[in-house]
Amino acid sequence: MAKDHYFDITxxxxxxxxxxxxxxxxxxxxxxxxxxxxxxxxxxxxKAKTVVLSSSSEQxxxxxxxxxxxxxxxxxxxGKSLEEVKSDGMSGGNVKVTYRIIDSIDKDEAxxxxxxxxxxxxxxxxxxxxxxxxxxxxxxxxxxxxxxEVKTLDLNAPLVFGNFx
Numbered sequence: 001m002a003k004d005h006y007f008d009i010t011x012x013x014x015x016x017x018x019x020x021x022x023x024x025x026x027x028x029x030x031x032x033x034x035x036x037x038x039x040x041x042x043x044x045x046x047k048a049k050t051v052v053l054s055s056s057s058e059q060x061x062x063x064x065x066x067x068x069x070x071x072x073x074x075x076x077x078x079g080k081s082l083e084e085v086k087s088d089g090m091s092g093g094n095v096k097v098t099y100r101i102i103d104s105i106d107k108d109e110a111x112x113x114x115x116x117x118x119x120x121x122x123x124x125x126x127x128x129x130x131x132x133x134x135x136x137x138x139x140x141x142x143x144x145x146x147x148x149e150v151k152t153l154d155l156n157a158p159l160v161f162g163n164f165x
Contacts, residue, residue: 005143006136007164008129009113009150011157013081013103015046021071022051028067039094040064049103051082054096061097078158104131105157116153117146 022044029035029042040055042064053064069079082099090096105113110128117126117135124137124146137143147161 004136004138005140005165006134007143007147008132008134008162009105010132010160010162011081011103011105012160012162013077013101013158015103017075017077018072018081018101019044019046021068021075021077024071024074025064025068028071029064032067034063035060039092042068049101050085051099051101052096053099054090054094056092056094058095061095065097080156080158083156102157105133105155105159106131109155109157112155113150113153116149120146120149122146 022042025042029040035055038056038060040060041053043052043054044050045052051068053061053068055061055064065082069082072079072081081102083102085098085100087098088096107128110131110133113133114126114128117124122137122142122145123139124135124142126133126135126146135143135146137146143164150159
């Protein structure tokens with residue numbers, strides 16, 4: 001009898017790594033010449049899972065986001081893990097943009113993943129378990145094909161493949 005193999009698809013995010021990214025971005029911000037004498041801040045709220053960028057103009061906000069995303073990528077966190085929630089104008093012409101940290105797969109995306117796996121017509125079984133999708137099958141090659149196919153899907157959540165057994 002063949003032993004079933006499986007893996008989990010999640011969107012888990014290490015908040016300590018996110019915190020380290022924000023600290024590194026703040027350090028770079030302090031040394032950048034183009035931000036001397038300009039209001040520019042990057043703040044992380046771990047409980048609300050948000051990152052707030054504030055600066056004097058939209059162009060500076062874009063530069064702040066580029067700094068933060070470069071730090072995320074260096075620490076193997078997908079740039080997709082930030083989703084813009086709102087943009088506000090503050091006093092003095094300053095701009096404040098709030099980003100939500102995406103660290104789970106919502107139900108619609110989980111259903112989209114399961115449908116894509118079933119459309120492959122392989123002998124694997126996808127199942128939604130909370131905020132993760134478990135895929136099990138007898139052949140490791142089939143599971144690896146599922147992984148490569150799921151990576152090509154256009155999803156909001158940054159996917160992490162784990163528990164490959």
